[in-house]
Amino acid sequence: MDRIYEEAANWLVREPDDAMDWPGFTHWLEADPRHRAAYDELALIDAELDDHSTRLAAARPEPLPVAANDSQPLRWGRWAGMGGGAIAACLALVFALQPVGRDVPIQDYRSAIGKNSQIALGDGSKIVLAPASHLTVQGDQLALEGTGYFDIPHKPGRTLIIRAGEFQISDVGTQFSVGNEADGVSVDVAEGSLSVSSERLAKPIALAAGHGLRADRSSKTIRMTSVDPQQVASWRRGQLQFDQTPLALVARDISRYSGEKVMVDPAIANQPFSGVIAIDEGASPARALAQILSVETRPVDGGIRLEPRGR
Amino acid sequence: MSLESHQGLVGLLEERRAELRRFLVARTGSEADADDLLSELWIKVNTGQPGPIASPTAYLFRMANNLVLDRIREARRRERRESEWTADRHGLHSTLMEVSDSSPNAEQLMVESGEARRLADAIAQLPAGAQRVLRRHKLDGLSHGEVAAELGISKSAVEKHMAVAMNHLRRLLGD
Numbered sequence: 009m010d011r012i013y014e015e016a017a018n019w020l021v022r023e024p025d026d027a028m029d030w031p032g033f034t035h036w037l038e039a040d041p042r043h044r045a046a047y048d049e050l051a052l053i054d055a056e057l058d059d060h061s062t063r064l065a066a067a068r069p070e071p072l073p074v075a076a077n078d079s080q081p082l083r084w085g086r087w088a089g090m091g092g093g094a095i096a097a098c099l100a101l102v103f104a105l106q107p108v109g110r111d112v113p114i115q116d117y118r119s120a121i122g123k124n125s126q127i128a129l130g131d132g133s134k135i136v137l138a139p140a141s142h143l144t145v146q147g148d149q150l151a152l153e154g155t156g157y158f159d160i161p162h163k164p165g166r167t168l169i170i171r172a173g174e175f176q177i178s179d180v181g182t183q184f185s186v187g188n189e190a191d192g193v194s195v196d197v198a199e200g201s202l203s204v205s206s207e208r209l210a211k212p213i214a215l216a217a218g219h220g221l222r223a224d225r226s227s228k229t230i231r232m233t234s235v236d237p238q239q240v241a242s243w244r245r246g247q248l249q250f251d252q253t254p255l256a257l258v259a260r261d262i263s264r265y266s267g268e269k270v271m272v273d274p275a276i277a278n279q280p281f282s283g284v285i286a287i288d289e290g291a292s293p294a295r296a297l298a299q300i301l302s303v304e305t306r307p308v309d310g311g312i313r314l315e316p317r318g319r
Numbered sequence: 320m321s322l323e324s325h326q327g328l329v330g331l332l333e334e335r336r337a338e339l340r341r342f343l344v345a346r347t348g349s350e351a352d353a354d355d356l357l358s359e360l361w362i363k364v365n366t367g368q369p370g371p372i373a374s375p376t377a378y379l380f381r382m383a384n385n386l387v388l389d390r391i392r393e394a395r396r397r398e399r400r401e402s403e404w405t406a407d408r409h410g411l412h413s414t415l416m417e418v419s420d421s422s423p424n425a426e427q428l429m430v431e432s433g434e435a436r437r438l439a440d441a442i443a444q445l446p447a448g449a450q451r452v453l454r455r456h457k458l459d460g461l462s463h464g465e466v467a468a469e470l471g472i473s474k475s476a477v478e479k480h481m482a483v484a485m486n487h488l489r490r491l492l493g494d
Binding site for chain 1: 341342373374377381384392395434438439453457458481482486488492
């Protein structure tokens with residue numbers, strides 16, 4: 009079978025070449041139906057590479073990112089709640105759970121677009137998943153793609169570990185939110201304290217209530233933030249906070265959290281927006297946004313499109 | 320015949336129809352699919368306006384080959400969606416929507432970024448030579464000839480590296 013794959017790879021690799029021997033390829037396919045299956049398999053991987061080439065080229069391995077440690081003082085800054093970017097795209101990364109024993113069952117929770125999901129675990133932990141998020145639970149090991157709010161009761165001798173991208177959050181009983189999104193990983197503590205570790209950090213960081221951490225994926229920086237504990241995961245109450253967020257990303261968040269399909273004309277896609285958008289039953293957050301920004305709205309197939317004035 | 324006009328391509332398709340059909344039958348394993356795709360190809364050739372084409376015959380075969388791949392991918396996507404809906408208890412199906420035509424919905428993005436991450440991990444495990452060639456060719460978009468010139472190796476060495484890389488990826492992603 010390995011020989012078949014080798015031959016299939018040779019045909020695949022030469023396919024874009026004008027000198028490709030198409031009759032020869034046809035004969036090879038005709039010789040054995042397994043040839044076709046092997047070629048399909050490789051061609052699908054090849055197509056996936058093409059689909060993701062930009063992202064993969066950008067994700068080129070680089071020297072290890074700067075880790076936050078004692079010689080590099082952390083920047084403490086006021087953080088304006090749930091940054092639009094943080095919850096913007098749902099490009100959550102998939103990561104593997106450390107095996108903790110084969111007999112511990114894995115549970116999968118997914119939230120749909122437009123609504124939060126409430127999860128109650130057997131140990132009394134309560135979790136709210138933001139729309140379009142995915143949580144895997146295997147014993148005390150959790151893994152998050154997207155955004156979630158965790159309310160974990162204290163239990164002697166138990167430590168819950170939540171993986172979010174390259175970060176692990178260890179918790180013995182507290183309330184906090186975690187985001188594992190396109191632009192990076194964020195943690196905000198509303199009550200109690202927890203510990204964040206990562207190979208990007210020289211040593212684990214302890215975060216107490218009112219503090220948070222932002223790990224930006226593109227700039228590879230890690231920043232400590234302070235946060236109003238009352239405002240942690242304000243999306244649970246239907247509040248989306250944005251800080252200088254491009255309109256296209258604001259629209260994507262509104263679509264994700266409200267379920268209202270919002271599109272943005274390319275002419276205003278990069279216009280920044282700062283403020284709070286309320287996601288309420290029955291109201292159109294996109295129209296509210298349009299009013300604030302003085303842009304036009306136009307109904308389109310199943311949703312709303314924001315356009316510059318005077319089209 | 321180095322440059323081919325639109326009319327020329329249509330004529331060439333007729334001329335090569337039997338060969339193309341034989342290829343499509345071999346490629347799909349089905350006469351019905353092959354005939355279907357052949358009509359699709361005919362429509363594409365008659366409505367498309369390609370720029371100058373260096374090798375029109377190779378161009379037609381590549382088009383046909385791409386149509387087959389598109390079909391396979393569409394079938395895979397459908398299977399995946401269906402299995403996801405079955406697995407999902409939250410009624411994702413009814414709430415799923417496109418955020419916009421050009422920006423895929425969040426659910427789709429999540430699937431895609433999972434794919435990208437798996438690919439990135441697999442690429443990082445490739446042998447150094449194959450990895451370098453694959454990155455320059457597939458990710459940075461250099462042609463085989465350009466990669467060969469840049470790395471000071473022959474074009475057939477580039478092809479060998481690429482074939483090795485693709486098979487490694489298959490093994491890594493198949494696990």
